[in-house]
Amino acid sequence: MPDGHAKPASTALSRFTVLDLTRVRSGPTCVRQLADWGADVIKIEMPPALDEGDPMGGPRHGSDFQNLHRNKRAMTLNLKSPDGVALLKKLAAKADVIVENFRPDVKTRLGIDYEAMAAVNPRLVYASISGFGQDGPYAGRPGFDQIAQGMGGLMSITGLPDQGPVRVGIPIADLCAGIFAAQGILVALLEREVSGKGQWVQSSLLQAQIFMLDFQASRWLMQGEVPKQAGNNHPTSIPTGVFKTSDGYMNIAATGQKIWQRFCQVLGKPEWLTDERYATAASRSQNRDALNAEIEAVTLTDTMANWVSRLNEAGVPCGPIYKVDEMFADPQVQHLGIAQKLNGGNKGEVAYVGQPIKLSRTPSHIVSHPPELGQNTDEILLDLGIDKAAIDDLRARQVI
Known part of the structure; x- marks a missing residue:
């Protein structure tokens, strides 16, 4: 010992x-x-x-x-x-x-x-x-x-x-x-x-x-797909990525149809649910860049803390992007x-x-x-x- x-x-x-x-x-x-x-x-x-x-x-x-x-x-x-x-x-x-x-x-x-x-x-x-x-x-x-x-x-x-x-x-x-x-x-x-x-x-x-590499490796082994760089976007689950707010950046993971529906309601954009560009997972993937731009236009109107709170309350995965000192100061990390x-x-x-x-x-x-x-x-x-x-x-x- x-x-x-x-x-x-x-x-x-x-x-x-x-x-x-x-x-x-x-x-x-x-x-x-x-x-x-x-x-x-x-x-x-x-x-x-x-x-x-x-x-x-x-x-x-x-x-x-x-x-x-x-x-x-x-x-x-x-x-x-x-x-x-x-x-x-x-x-x-x-x-x-x-x-x-x-x-x-x-x-x-x-x-x-x-x-x-x-x-x-x-x-x-x-x-x-x-x-x-x-x-x-x-x-x-x-x-x-x-x-x-x-x-x-x-x-x-x-x-x-x-x-x-x-x-x-x-x-x-x-x-x-x-x-x-x-x-x-x-x-x-x-x-x-x-x-x-x-x-x-x-x-x-x-x-x-x-x-x-996990699923990225299996994409090649099982489907013959060679994964590419996707930046802050998730390569297959969309919209998932980094979005700017009025005072910083946050991550949002609005994946799956039910979460997508809740996400649109919180952002005040119910029309996205019927927009043919965004109505399905496949169409959101195809039009990812346009969708991300529209999302960020909304998230810029409020603070990161408010968005993180509102989205999580609605059951939409969302979190701040911390520096290391900020991470250790977070109440959940301290808990x-x-x-x-x-x-x-x-x-x-x-x-x-x-x-x-x-x-x-x-x-x-x-x-x-x-x-x-x-x-x-x-x-x-x-x-x-x-x-x-x-x-x-x-x-x-x-x-x-």
């Missing part, structure tokens, strides 16, 4: 120990899911003299790194050293899960691949996240979120029509690959209860990005409590983005700030039965 706390982040996964060999984002995202639900996560990093930092992860005490690595313990271990690998195997013999996001050939070269670790502990669930998969023609390529966004088709459908490819404003391939890997780990742990055996869980940025504050140490009060899932009996909490480099090395090794003299020797030889 996190250092200095009497209880884990949750009791849901507190019986599991996870060895975290990950860096940057996709791997830490995966492990964060396990740590936030109470697993005893041990973040393993190179000793200080050998550490090259966490590329793309920002400084250790920056907001990005801190949000990714809460609720963990940390130790240093030189995996390029035979003694370091031996210690990792000793840890793995008692662990439940290993998560890594090395390039596929690196773990084999270090001697810490799935086969090597399963030989030590057949019950081990070993999760690997890569850019393109563990094998195949691109397996050796370095993975990067924006590359996966492009190759996974997302950038071709993001942005305004004919704008050219546009990246999404978050590292969505990284994040989804990590979340899917965490889901795979949980599935494998559930299966282990039946078989008694661990297995190799694999996810990649490319696979995750393709899966997230949900997704921004979790933690006091402690010399950090003062820090707010983290909490889990978006609620469990009634075993909720998730932020219980510890991210550990310093190697903060828990000694206690973890002492738990393994390694005495203080041996620990001092390992440190002197830069094994830890």
Whole structure:
């Protein structure tokens, strides 16, 4: 459990120990899911003299790194050293899960691949996240979120029509690959209860990005349609999009005939219901640009707050478009409590983005700030039965 706390982040996964060999984002995202639900996560990093930092992860005490690595313990271990690998195997013999996001050939070269670790502990669930998969023609390529966004088709459908490819404003391939890997780990742990055996869980940025295309991918696979950029308009449900008001912008989703009817009444345009250009979903799709212009001419006559209130009261999905600070100030967001504050140490009060899932009996909490480099090395090794003299020797030889 996190250092200095009497209880884990949750009791849901507190019986599991996870060895975290990950860096940057996709791997830490995966492990964060396990740590936030109470697993005893041990973040393993190179000793200080050998550490090259966490590329793309920002400084250790920056907001990005801190949000990714809460609720963990940390130790240093030189995996390029035979003694370091031996210690990792000793840890793995008692662990439940290993998560890594090395390039596929690196773990084999270090001697810490799935086969090597399963030989030590057949019950081990070993999760690997890569850019393109563990094998195949691109397996050796370095993975990067924006590359996966492009190759996974997302950038071709993001942005305004004919704008050219546009990246999404978050590292969505990284994040989804990590979340899917965490889901795979949980599935494998559930299966282990039946078989008694661990297995190799694999996810990649490319696979995750393709899966997230969802209906846009199935449009091609099942209907032979190549989706295009639709900007703020929904590609198939019309009218859905961004509309300007007298003091800002809002989203409206007036999809389906019943909602469309209510929408026309609220806007004071019952004549649209019989206008042949807008009367059916098909005709609205065909005349989308003209319809959007007519809608915006009406929405410009009142404030965003008034429209959001009136449309929602009528059962028409509608919402403001917030900046991030405005989003966290929203009463519903505050009620949900997704921004979790933690006091402690010399950090003062820090707010983290909490889990978006609620469990009634075993909720998730932020219980510890991210550990310093190697903060828990000694206690973890002492738990393994390694005495203080041996620990001092390992440190002197830069094994830890």
